[in-house]
Amino acid sequence: xxxxxxxxxxxxxxxxxxxxxxxxxxxxxxxxxxxxxxxxxxxxxxxxxxxxxxxxxxxxxxxxxxxxxxxxxxxxxxxxxxxxxxxxxxxxxxxxxxxxxxxxxxxxxxxxxxxxxxxxxxxxxxxxxxxxxxxxxxxxxxxxxxxxxxxxxxxxxxxxxxxxxxxxxxxxxxxxxxxxxxxxxxxxxxxxx
Amino acid sequence: xxxxxxxxxxxxxxxxxxxxxxxxxxxxxxxxxxxxxxxxxxxxxxxxxxxxxxxxxxxxxxxxxxxxxxxxxxxxxxxxxxxxxxxxxxxxxxxxxxxxxxxxxxxxxxxxxxxxxxxxxxxxxxxxxxxxxxxxxxxxxxxxxxxxxxxxxxxxxxxxxxxxxxxxxxxxxxxxxxxxxxxxxxxxxxxxxxxxxxxxxxxxxxxxxxxxxxxxxxxxxxxxxxxxxxxxxxxxxxxxxxxxxxxxxxxxxxxxxxxxxxxxxxxxxxxxxxxxxxxxxxxxxxxxxxxxxx
Amino acid sequence: xxxxxxxxxxxxxxxxxxxxxxxxxxxxxxxxxxxxxxxxxxxxxxxxxxxxxxxxxxxxxxxxxxxxxxxxxxxxxxxxxxxxxxxxxxxxxxxxxxxxxxxxxxxxxxxxxxxxxxxxxxxxxxxxxxxxxxxxxxxxxxxxxxxxxxxxxxxxxxxxxxxxxxxxxxxxxxxxxxxxxxxxxxxxxxxxxxxxxxxxxxxxxxxxxxxxxxxxxxxxxxxxxxxxxxxxxxxxxxxxxxxxxxxxxxxxxxxxxxxxxxxxxxxxxxxxxxxxxxxxxxxxxxxxxxxxxxxxxxxxxxxxxxxxxxxxxxxxxxxxxxxxxxxxxxxxxxxxxxxxxxxxxxxxxxxxxxxxxxxxxxxxxxxxxxxxxxxxxxxxxxxxxxxxxxxx
Numbered sequence: 001x002x003x004x005x006x007x008x009x010x011x012x013x014x015x016x017x018x019x020x021x022x023x024x025x026x027x028x029x030x031x032x033x034x035x036x037x038x039x040x041x042x043x044x045x046x047x048x049x050x051x052x053x054x055x056x057x058x059x060x061x062x063x064x065x066x067x068x069x070x071x072x073x074x075x076x077x078x079x080x081x082x083x084x085x086x087x088x089x090x091x092x093x094x095x096x097x098x099x100x101x102x103x104x105x106x107x108x109x110x111x112x113x114x115x116x117x118x119x120x121x122x123x124x125x126x127x128x129x130x131x132x133x134x135x136x137x138x139x140x141x142x143x144x145x146x147x148x149x150x151x152x153x154x155x156x157x158x159x160x161x162x163x164x165x166x167x168x169x170x171x172x173x174x175x176x177x178x179x180x181x182x183x184x185x186x187x188x189x190x191x192x193x
Numbered sequence: 194x195x196x197x198x199x200x201x202x203x204x205x206x207x208x209x210x211x212x213x214x215x216x217x218x219x220x221x222x223x224x225x226x227x228x229x230x231x232x233x234x235x236x237x238x239x240x241x242x243x244x245x246x247x248x249x250x251x252x253x254x255x256x257x258x259x260x261x262x263x264x265x266x267x268x269x270x271x272x273x274x275x276x277x278x279x280x281x282x283x284x285x286x287x288x289x290x291x292x293x294x295x296x297x298x299x300x301x302x303x304x305x306x307x308x309x310x311x312x313x314x315x316x317x318x319x320x321x322x323x324x325x326x327x328x329x330x331x332x333x334x335x336x337x338x339x340x341x342x343x344x345x346x347x348x349x350x351x352x353x354x355x356x357x358x359x360x361x362x363x364x365x366x367x368x369x370x371x372x373x374x375x376x377x378x379x380x381x382x383x384x385x386x387x388x389x390x391x392x393x394x395x396x397x398x399x400x401x402x403x404x405x406x407x408x409x410x411x412x413x414x415x416x417x418x419x420x421x422x423x424x425x426x427x428x429x430x431x432x433x434x435x436x437x438x439x440x441x442x443x444x445x446x447x448x449x450x451x452x453x454x455x456x457x458x459x460x461x462x463x464x465x466x467x468x469x470x471x472x473x474x475x476x477x478x479x480x481x482x483x484x485x486x487x
Numbered sequence: 488x489x490x491x492x493x494x495x496x497x498x499x500x501x502x503x504x505x506x507x508x509x510x511x512x513x514x515x516x517x518x519x520x521x522x523x524x525x526x527x528x529x530x531x532x533x534x535x536x537x538x539x540x541x542x543x544x545x546x547x548x549x550x551x552x553x554x555x556x557x558x559x560x561x562x563x564x565x566x567x568x569x570x571x572x573x574x575x576x577x578x579x580x581x582x583x584x585x586x587x588x589x590x591x592x593x594x595x596x597x598x599x600x601x602x603x604x605x606x607x608x609x610x611x612x613x614x615x616x617x618x619x620x621x622x623x624x625x626x627x628x629x630x631x632x633x634x635x636x637x638x639x640x641x642x643x644x645x646x647x648x649x650x651x652x653x654x655x656x657x658x659x660x661x662x663x664x665x666x667x668x669x670x671x672x673x674x675x676x677x678x679x680x681x682x683x684x685x686x687x688x689x690x691x692x693x694x695x696x697x698x699x700x701x702x703x704x705x706x707x708x709x710x711x712x713x714x715x716x717x718x719x720x721x722x723x724x725x726x727x728x729x730x731x732x733x734x735x736x737x738x739x740x741x742x743x744x745x746x747x748x749x750x751x752x753x754x755x756x757x758x759x760x761x762x763x764x765x766x767x768x769x770x771x772x773x774x775x776x777x778x779x780x781x782x783x784x785x786x787x788x789x790x791x792x793x794x795x796x797x798x799x800x801x802x803x804x805x806x807x808x809x810x811x812x813x814x815x816x817x818x819x820x821x822x823x824x825x826x827x828x829x830x831x832x833x834x835x836x837x838x839x840x841x842x843x844x845x846x847x848x849x850x851x852x853x854x855x856x857x858x859x860x861x862x863x864x865x866x867x868x869x870x871x872x873x874x875x876x877x878x879x
Contacts, residue, residue, distance in 0.1 A: 082855050115852070142771070
């Protein structure tokens, strides 16, 4: 049962109103950072509903990159938490985004989010985003996934040479395809088992 | 025309007589001093002194159907094949028209187990009897024949070894059953029948059904003549067949009356489902040997 | 003591290599679906003598993969298997050829195949008898070379094993053959998740296995996943490991007509003995970040060294995750198997408790596992063992 708050009709409506870039820029005060976002990026651990990348150069010209992944659901907070935790394998910050009409249920279980270090946001019909838990920065827990994502970003966002030692061409191919084709790319055919 | 007596008795096998006027008296006239042993309804049993075979039993009967006559004939054939000291020798089988017959078989010495249930000395004697019965029954089981009626009345106790009689309802597992398929229970004596016999689950009736009945017999000996499924002993149930059907028997009493190894053996023989009993008769014999050695 | 066999199928070379190099198996169960006759022939004779051949007559009218290369397969032999046309002569011819094949390659035992039936058909026994069991037994007797043990294959659905009455009927039937030495059991669970959690089914399965063992028959269980540790408690003689999930969870997909839709490969997972679960490999980093000694969770062997290089391509075509699993599981299996019959239930229960505790600690540390990587099955397994043991 929702609160008295008016609710979104569908997850798609919720996702269309939610602007991750604006949300992060405001919440993390990334005023001087460049940014990029994409829906349903495939080839990683799970398929994040939204992924946002922020970067800037420090005083020495070194690029600092921060990745943010979002799982958007109307009200299934436990399922969303499980999915968002997967994204923590490659993203510096991972969030669950819920319909504000139902977020009270997740807030009741906020300890789960704290333990998992997953952020909790809710969105109102007017697009206003409320922060319920801000995650701490932590290193993504899968080196492999991190490597995949960073390598793909290096090539496609920053235009760097992809001929580096130990590059993982097979996995990069998956992400490359995902970047180029919009909106959704089917997975390559594999052996039927 | 009267049948030639020599022709009738010489072979020991089936002889079909065409003379429909033959009477019991005509048959008995061939033998000196027939002694009436019993009978009733359609069957009469006499003991006579046969000039060649000595003391024999002459069974004269009339069947209600050709099917029943076939079953009796099969019993005779089977016993002729067995030629074992555990089963009465068959000397002759004569049938005429589609219903009447006469069997001449060895007069088996001893008393039926029924009369000795509460008089067998001890556990060792009971187990000894079981060993001999298994030895005898193995001959049938190896031929995939199930006796189905190993009640105490069909076990004759003599000084040397027991005899098993009355294979009238024996079932050959490879052949076609001659019994009614849809009867609530198949041919058996309900108080000495396995659960699968009581429910006429034909597929499940095999040598393990005989094993169950032998288990009842031996348990009854150890319980001093009390049937292990008797409602009085079990303190439950309205009848013995009901208790057999529900797997209720006086375990605690039996456990107190015999060694734990004997109890374990009997408990397995009395397993409610065939799969709980000894899978092969050799396994049962082996388990029994192990008890004796122990 | 139970033996651990590899269920051979797709990528059977990994299994053979693992047995040879890492000593992870005591034998194999060979299946013609994925192995042509020459590949069967190529298995070393010594290994074949510790192996069973599974004729895979699951769907006798569907000869997929390499099955058409076997002349004894019903669809091949009859030119189009139908139950109505499969008469005694055809059945006997099939039996003769199949047994001849098995004897020629000197497998450990001969396996009498049966077919798969859905649900709980009332004529299951009579059909299996007529189509396969009796012809095969007659063939064995006629050949005069019946010195090899005889196993009867049974493919049972979860419904069959859950229904006590049906189960008893099957047990009465299987134990009625004095010619048999054992049963080769394959179970099919409808709507199955990665791990079996249906307690009623698991109890039925353990009861069935226990009853078979008590009757004096041996029992080999194929297509087993890690629930095989439960089956150790029931006294199973042979349990299996396999590469892909279709060798660890029986289903008919690879024996049926292929569908047209493209299928994706499995997500590479890694077996974590401490947690008694396969988990998505990506979680390993998360576990490593919160535990003192990752080696306590994850088997550390030569295969794990390669897998945890950052650039390792985690793909189901790579053998390392599966070879790693073979080593990990074999070690865990043998450790549990070393307990005697009286102690093994307690040993497996303790293993489950440790795994549950492991998940709890990881959850407390913030890990959120997806259901297929979580420990939800452990409570069902412990409940199963407690109830089954209490009911014996």
